[in-house]
Amino acid sequence: MADSEGIALDHLQVLAEQVGLRLTPAELEHLKPMFDFYATQIRVLHDLDLAAEDLAVVYSPNWDIQV
Amino acid sequence: MTPTHTELCYLTMREAGQLLKRRELSPVELTRAFLDRIEALDSKLQAFITVLPQRAMATARTAEAEMLRGDYRGPLHGIPIALKDLYDTKGIRTTASSRVMADRVPSEDATATARLEAAGSILLGKLAMHEFALGGPDPTCGFPLARNPWNLAHIPGGSSSGSGTAVAAGLCMGSLGSCTGGSIRGPAAYCSLVGLKPTYGRVSRYGVVPLSWSLDHCGPMTWTVEDTAYMLQAIAGPDPKDPTSSRAPVPDYSAALKEDIKGLTIGVPRHFFWADDPRIDRETLTVVDAALQTLAELGAQVEEVTIPTLHYAGAAQPAIMLSEAFAYHQRLLRSQPEEFGDMVRARFRIGGLLSSADYVQAQRVRNVLKREFTAVLQKVDVIVSPTMSSTAPIFATVDGMTTARRPSFTGPYNLTGMPAISVPCGFTAAGLPVGLQIAGKPFDEPTVLRMAYAYQQHPGGSRSVRRCRTVAGSARPFAWCYQAPELTH
DSSP: OOTTOOOOHHHHHHHHHHHOOOHHHHHHHHHHHHHHHHHHHHHHHHSOOOOOOSGGGGOSOOOOOTT | OOOOOTTGGGHHHHHHHHHTTTTTSOHHHHHHHHHHHHHHHHHHHOOOEEEEEEHHHHHHHHHHHHHHOOOOOOTTTTOEEEETBOBBBBBBBTTTSGGGGGGOOOOOOOOHHHHHHHOEEEEEEEEEGGGGGOOOOOOEEEEEEOHHHOTTTTTOOOSSSSHHHHHHHHOOOOEEESSSSSHHHHHHHTTTTTEEEEEEBOOOOBBBOOOOTTTOOEEEEEHHHHHHHHHHHHHSSOOTTTTTOOOOOOOOHHHTSSSSOOEEEEEOHHHHOOOOOOOOOHHOOOHHHHHHHHHTTTTTEEEOOTTTTTHHHHHHHHHHHHHHHHHHHHHHHHGGGGGHHHHHHHHHHHHSOOHHHHHHHHHHHHHHHHEEEEETTTTOOOEEEESSSSOOOOOOGTTHHHHSSSSSSSSSHHHOOOOOEEEEEEOOTTSSEEEEEEETTTTTTHHHHHHHHHHHSHHHHHTHHHHHHHHHHOOOOSSSHOGGGGGGG
8 A cells, every 4th residue: 555655645635535534634744654654564564474374363352271 | 667757658558567567667657758748849850730738738647547457558658659640539629730621530540540549648738740541741832841850950751740740749648640651660761760661551540631542541650660569469350341451460570579580681773763863862771771781790691682663663653642642632622722731732733634544554563563563572571771872851852843853762562462561771971760671471560570670670670769878878968969060858
């Protein structure tokens, strides 16, 4: 999503509108470096090969206390 | 010898509790001492959003009457505490330090609030925090920004900022913080306190304003490990109102403190916490290395361990936290964005811009991380590290992204849900506190507390408390006075 210069403002605006956020050009400018920071950071998660790692077990409130 | 009015505020809960139980001290006198101290100092420390003098004194008189007729409820009976202002308090404004909730008065107590009240504690008031438990000290949020009692130019950490400040400065004997990525252990480390994030599910989150449902934890902040055990005992246990609360049995946490740590094994993931990263303060690492040496002298075995996925925790934690935070706040972010402070509004918006793929992948990484920690904890009893990658920064250098840019040493345990405590382990040359983080197996708070207690009983580990009292004994009533003499009182 974010290339070396980060996300384009018009793309950021589309993302914002998809979730109902109507941001002014100044707000988009303000948000862009923060978005780029997180997007770069989070992208590494997608580089991991997690095979069939199961998502559902994360939500179990009770642990195996025999660890 | 009976403590003076001021000295009462330097007592630990255990010490005060013994005096109360023997009827050598009245909860009314104790509460009055704390209210006077708040009145005198909080205008500079900015720890409280709401002070409750009439309610506190009424509760203290009730406690006194109960004790006089021999009805002693336990170690928290008559003990003055304060709560981070996101714990619901029936009939008392609960703001989460946000204009969004500026006039919100809950009709019911949070479960933890109610349990502390049932244990007989006295609520002095509600404490400052970072808005909605996120970001940093934001002057645009419209609420007080707590100062670090050790040096007022520095932040006390967050998001349980007022809790750190108030306990460290002797404005209350203990507090409950909340923690999504380190908001209990961070201020504990920065303010030289004990702060415990219990196992996910150990303490009910019912009635606590959420930041991120799957990462939020509730836990105590006190001067000593012993006092933390008292508070945990009072609030732990299943709660039908919180579907994530666990039915695991609640042990006697104070009993666990009596055992030494000979033969316990400490795992140290140096590849992550001691990494060659310019953002990690070398002086902090030196202080923590000395603490590890102390633990070895106490009989623990120290060995290096590897947790490969730790390097991804710093990406997974914010992806989950911001996505869940947006889900909770999105309606108001659309309809009343101006009601949020600048820092929080921007970061909550980011949560809406992340993709579902980001969130799902972060949760899957989280699961791998849990499994890796589980494997390591089959070989060692606890994992030890610095609590924070550096000491408390100066206010002027902090913006909304300061914490995001630093490596998080606390966030991994919010992802895994394991219990983790911060215990004071010394000071840097600049006089700023350093915290030692001890994490353990799920629901094994007893071993975590036992290790922390053993360390705090050692002359090296107890120097933080002794330093406070030394300064107090030399007519400068609290440790921070030597850093900020204009605040002597």
